[in-house]
Amino acid sequence: MTIKPRSLVIGAATYIPGLRNFTGRRTGGTVSARYCYSVWLRHLCMLHWHGLPTTFETVAELGPGDSLGTGLAALLSGTGQYVALDVVRYADSARNLQILEELVALFRNREPIPDQVEFPLVQPPLSSYAFPAFLTAARLEAALGPGRLDLIRAAVASPGTSLRDGKAVCYNAPWTAEMIGDAAADLVFSQGVLQFVRDLPRAYTEMVGWLKQGGIMSHEIAFQSIGITAEWNGHWSCSDTLWKLAVGRRRHATNREPHSTHIGLLEKAGCQVVTDERSVRRSGISGAKLAPRFRHLTDDDLTTSSALIQAVKLA
Ligand SMILES: C[S@@+](CC[C@H](N)C(=O)[O-])C[C@H]1O[C@@H](n2cnc3c(N)ncnc32)[C@H](O)[C@@H]1O
Known part of the structure; x- marks a missing residue:
């Protein structure tokens, strides 16, 4: 059997009242300023190396997790406004403020990007x-000016709930489309999120709707079974029934969609x-x-464990 017996036990336990809350209590890396700095600069370098812009008026992040640090790094490299959209409110102002100060020091010192030795699991490698x-x-001097930093600190301490509030930081969870509005963002990005989104076609349609024409998406997506199966991609061999049993009512479970699904949805949405x-x-x-529903997977799908995908909205 490809499903680990432990996963089945945990999946079954999530049906016991109260125990579901023990799943997904923390999200991963964004408790660390160095992680957030590394993730943001990886997206930014990839944009630059592929001839895309690196300055943005408005940036939206899907699924920031334990802190808003990755978006704060965007603000500290010159972004005007940042809106953080999550389904669970993991981040709090005290942690965000602490991470902000650590990020300011990292940018002021022009620290190298924390690499695969420090963060072996962070993708993409550079x-x-x-x-x-x-x-x-000159760009950092403007972004890190004392007056600007005070405005960012105030917005982190008391974020807006919609871009229309005019604050540098907006955060609410669960998010609603009203927080951002149509054609408002220059960049929509995520790190390790789209593999958990339940309704991917809808998510892509919404994200494209948030972007201005010519706006950019940058998403790092993992396609692994995240420890539920013995093989990294064993989830594609499980029947829907077996998978449902193993996942149970976990707060976040991979949607099992492969690389080609994301490329197809982006192109269909006009990117x-x-x-x-x-x-x-x-x-x-x-x-x-392969389970019947995954028989269409190509060899590229079967061997792609993660991908950084960046796309431009055409119309
Ligand atoms: C593995 S964590 C990644 C957190 C963070 N981006 C990082 O780099 O550590 C996945 C995050 O995606 C969020 N998420 C899952 N589905 C989502 C959705 N439909 N919309 C927004 N966020 C979502 C979760 O709440 C969680 O914060």
Whole structure:
């Protein structure tokens, strides 16, 4: 059996009243300022290296998790307004303020990007972890000016709930479309989120709706079973019934959609894919083992364990 017996036990336990809340209590990395700095600069470097802009008036992040640090890093590199959209309110102002100060120091010191030695699981890997030269001294001086930092601190302490509030930071969970509005964002990004979104076609349609024409998406997506199956991609060999049993009522469970689904949905929503940096791993299962609903997976799907996908909204 490809499902780990432990996963079935945990999945069953989530049906016991009260126990579901023990799943997904923390989200991962954004408790660390260095993690947030690394993630933001990885998205930014990839944009720059693929000829895309790196300055934005308004940035939206889907699923910031334990802190708003990655979006705060966006503000500290010059972004005007940041809106954080999550389904669960994980972040709090005290942690955000602490991370903000640590991020200010990292930017002031032009620290190199924390690499695969420090964060072996963070994707995408970069060809250089040097502090990006396109974040010039003049650009950082403007972004880190004392008056601007005070405005950001005030917004972190008391975020707006909609971009219309005019604050540098907006955060609410669960998010609603009113927080952002149509054609308001220059960049929509996420890190390790889209594999958990239940209704992906709807999510892509909504995210494209938030973007201005020519606006950009940047998403790092993992396609692994996250420990539920013995093989990294064993989830594609499980029947829907078995998968449902293993997942139970966990707060966040992978939607099992492969790389090609995301590319297809972006193109269908009117975006042109510019960056598609796939992390490739030997498949843990043979094509013959695929569950009926995943028989259409290509060899590329079967061997893509994660991808950084960046796309431009055409119209
Ligand atoms: C693995 S965590 C990643 C958190 C953070 N981005 C990071 O880099 O550590 C997944 C996050 O996605 C959020 N999430 C899941 N489904 C979502 C949805 N439909 N809309 C917004 N956020 C969602 C979760 O609440 C959680 O904060």
